Amino acid sequence: MTRAATTPMTIDEAMRALMDRLVPVGVERAELSEAAGRVLAETIVADRPSPPVNVSAMDGVAIRLEDVEALASRGLPVAGEAAVGRSAPNLPTGAALWIFTGGPVPTGADAVVQREWLIESPGEVRLAPHVDADAITRGMHIRRQGENARAGDALAQPGVLITPALLGALASVGAVRPLVRQRVRVAIIVTGDELSDAGAAPAPTGLRDSNGPAVASLLGAKLWIDVVSRRRVRDRLDDIRVALAHACQRADCIITTGGVSMGNHDHVPAAAAALDAETIFHRLAIKPGKPVFAARCANGPLLLGLPGNPVSALVTAKRIALPAIARLAGAPASVARPEARAQLQEPLDHPSPITRFALVERCGVDTVRLMSNRGSGDLAAAARSDGFVQIPANDIGDTPVDYYSWSGA
Known part of the structure; x- marks a missing residue:
């Protein structure tokens, strides 16, 4: 670690230390039908002009300017x-x-007159009386060859998400197997002797596992x-070590x-x-989420140890894990930024x-509006919330603050 454990890093210091150690995963070809939402890993260029020829932008008739009168x-x-x-x-x-x-603009045509301006009769058309003939100008309603893109123009650069609009552009230039970043493989390990499956009846002092499904949902x-x-292990050093070793081979x-945290049965760092x-940080100057842990496994995978309290786990998954995984994915930083700047009502x-x-x-x-809650274990309050805000140190949130939505990026 870069500083004494008694002086935790700030969230900004921790994110810089974390991001500096991460490089994107490899690349692969994806079928167009499977490419939506993936991270593009190559420059996409137009294989021909768009539009390929002069085309009409309206329904109507093509005419010469000399025939307007x-x-x-x-x-x-x-x-x-x-x-x-x-x-x-x-x-x-x-x-x-x-x-x-x-439709392709006929050779010799100077303009397209929209159908709404015409009076139609069998075999002929005439300009409607309310339309000024001077309004018909050269090039009207004609989309010129290559005005959207010329052959060889770059349509997209590496590192962007393939949106539906970009996927349509890929199809239009014949990029049916674009090069994309591999999906980041994430293994989730939930620790705790007190935990049982969500569908099971817990012991009187036990809990159903909520962290596993919640974190998997947020990331997945x-x-x-x-x-x-996604697996659950008991609070035993050897069990956790074996689970981590297995996950390192596939994630x-x-x-x-x-x-x-600091309990006798908190064995993830050990x-x-x-x-x-290699430990990157352990414990940050944040609340909730102070015990969060980050390390780089000897064979490469990133290890992020989130606290066990459910609100802490969700907040640190969104605020720390998601940006880190985005870096591994080669995704744009915008996918993990706050959704908005918001003003606290009070x-x-x-x-x-x-x-x-x-x-x-x-x-x-x-x-x-701040929600009443009983701390980092209050999953009921988290369930009613829309997200969370980040209030900087030595601040009371009387100016706009970063807002992170559970349903956002």
Whole structure:
């Protein structure tokens, strides 16, 4: 560690120390049908102009400018249609051709007159009386070849998420197997002798495991993350060491919950040390979540030990684990940034020398209300909340603060 254990790092110092040690995972080809939400790992270029030829932006008729006066006075004969997907026809002088959105602009045409401006009769069209003929100008409603992108133009750079819009662009240029970052494989290990499965009846002093499902849900919602395993182990040093060793063989990131505080049965840091893991930090100047632990396993995987209290586990998963995994995924930093800057409806009563995370509910576009709760074990309060805010050290939150949504990025 970079400082004495009695002087915990700040959240910003910890994130810098963590991010400096992380490099993105490898790359692979993905079928287009499986590429949405993945992180692009190559530059995508247009293989031809877009649009490929001059096309119409409206439904109407294609005409020459020299025929506008005739269109307005006596009308023009309609000599045919410029069909979508066909080669552009020649436009006869003194005539119009039907054309529809996306249709190729006929050779010789100067403008497209929208159908709403026309009076139609069998075999001919005429400009409606309320339309000024001077409003028809050269190039009107014509999308020029290559105006969206020229052949060879870059459409997307590595490190962006493949959104539905980008996926459509990939399809349009024939990039049907884009190069993407591999999904970050995450193994979740929940520690605790008191825990049972969510579907089981717990002992009188026991608890159902809530951390495993909650953390898996938060992380698994990201298509660049693959939660490869979730298991529960007892508070035994050897059991935790074996579980970590097994996870190191199949995961890029290991998330544990519990076992990182000061109790006699908190063995995660010792189990990591037994596997020659390099400690990055242990205990931060934050509340809740102070005991959080981070290390780098000898063979490469990242280990993040989250506290066992459910609110602490969720907050640190969102605020610390998610940005770290995003770095491993090569994803843009924006995917793990706060969703908004929000104003507390009522600030805290007094400042604190450490960073505080507080559960809130939204009560306006950029306003949140602090939620009453009974501490980091109050999962009922967390369930009612919309997310949490980060209140800096020595601050009471009387100016806008970072807001993190449970349902956001």
